[in-house]
Amino acid sequence: MRDAMMEKTEKEKMLAGDLYHAADTELLTERRHAQQILVRYNAAPDDGQMLRTDLLRDFLGAVGEGTVVLPTFTCDYGYNISLGRNVFINYHCIFLDCAPIAIGDDVQIGPAVQLYTAQHPLDAKVRRSGLESASPIRIGKDVWIGGGVVVLPGVTIGDRSIVGAGSVVVHHVPPDSLVVGNPARIVRTLV
Numbered sequence: 001m002r003d004a005m006m007e008k009t010e011k012e013k014m015l016a017g018d019l020y021h022a023a024d025t026e027l028l029t030e031r032r033h034a035q036q037i038l039v040r041y042n043a044a045p046d047d048g049q050m051l052r053t054d055l056l057r058d059f060l061g062a063v064g065e066g067t068v069v070l071p072t073f074t075c076d077y078g079y080n081i082s083l084g085r086n087v088f089i090n091y092h093c094i095f096l097d098c099a100p101i102a103i104g105d106d107v108q109i110g111p112a113v114q115l116y117t118a119q120h121p122l123d124a125k126v127r128r129s130g131l132e133s134a135s136p137i138r139i140g141k142d143v144w145i146g147g148g149v150v151v152l153p154g155v156t157i158g159d160r161s162i163v164g165a166g167s168v169v170v171h172h173v174p175p176d177s178l179v180v181g182n183p184a185r186i187v188r189t190l191v
Helices: 010-016 025-043 049-059 124-128
Strands: 073-075 081-083 093-096 101-103 114-116 131-134 137-139 177-180 185-189
Touching: 010 025, 025 049, 025 073
Parallel strands: 073 093, 081 101, 093 114, 101 137
Antiparallel strands: 177 185
């Protein structure tokens, strides 16, 4: 067991939201492992939904009943992703899960949606050092995210909200909101 006074590992820094080196050996090994699983997942035949579901349940942090994730699906680690019940994730989605990505029940995610928890420092000198950080993304229940949406680090999308296709979400979205655009703005309340 490590001495409590020792410095955090790069993985511990990543999970804490601190600056960390993504090129760390432990993190590289975990990303390579994830890619090996994703190759099998994405190569499963069209009638291989049971195989894909089993792979996801062994690989992701949580997968609720009735959840479907279509190929190709890409992520960094897998263990930071939690999917609720009856989640539908369409083709070609990318989830950069350096921090937790939590998706509630009954969420629909369109094709080519990108969820980015990873972020790079604004200061060029720090950025050149290879340091980065990550902030969690939370998506509530009964949310619909249209095709091609990009959600940036640290964003929460409230229950029952809709994000229009092609939007870039840079700020929290309150529950029961329709947001569209780049950057995404509330265009109406849904209640």
